[in-house]
Amino acid sequence: MSANTEKPSRPGLKFGRTNEFTLFFTVKPGHGEQIGELFRRPGFKEQAREISKRIGTLHDARWVLFDDDTRLMFATNFDGDWDAYIDDFAAQIPDLFDEILTHTEDYPGIRDPNIKDFVVAHQATACSYFRAIPDATVKDLQKAVRVQEAFQRLLDEAS
Template identity: 50%
Template sequence: MREDLAALTSGSSREGSRAALRQIGTLHDARHVIFDNDTRFMFASVFDGSWDTYIDDFAHMVIGANFDKIFSHSVGFPGVADPGVKDWFVAHQAPAGAFVSSYPDLTVQQIWKDHRVDDAFQEVLDTPEFRAMLDNPANAKLVATPAFQKLLEEASA
């Protein structure tokens, strides 16, 4: 399992996994932990939407092969596309103690959009045209609004 996890997170496999995760578009993060002298395995993930949809996404997309490869090391794992896989997961899950998130109301899609908007805005901020627009008296009312001032403050933070 350690070899399979290492292969999954290195080189071209890593890029393929990232592309597959973008295709799913709901997974914030996932952790694989091997413990108890390599006799136990924990997979923990944070995702948007329902658990059923999340598992179905893995079953129907390219990343399902990765899921199968890792979980094949678990006793009795039927395969992510098997109709009984959800029952298998439920039978082998442990209840979570607590969950805390810095951004509980943001989906993966919203976070990606925020990054794209920020990248575009940062490009605009670095142009002489933007500086000229700020100094143009015709834009003084817009520049003086609290919303625009907040935008400038956030951009410089």
């Protein structure tokens, strides 16, 4: 058995059918509060749920301001291909990404033809990545929840 020495074409670790994705940005001086306000605005959580539904492969997402609001981290887990994931963000939610990342250094805009190069330059591959259910996609998990809910309704009706 030989070791796989081929480097993946894109950064990030894969575990089962899911990939980790972590980006780090430098926040423009004095823009940390503006970023924080975006996430605290009314309706943001509902908007995030709608975005997740539109993307369809997004397990979770976290944004973290750190180092006295001078750095911003965006981390997600997703199903499938890296390039398709970036394409989905550009097609489905370009304005939200522009609204947030315009407060970071050197952000070219999601519609820039070199956006994938920008993302790769800001992506850090995890040292380790683990998923409790590595082969379950978002669609698999949504289906399991629907089946469980239907089963519980049957049990409730039977009692």
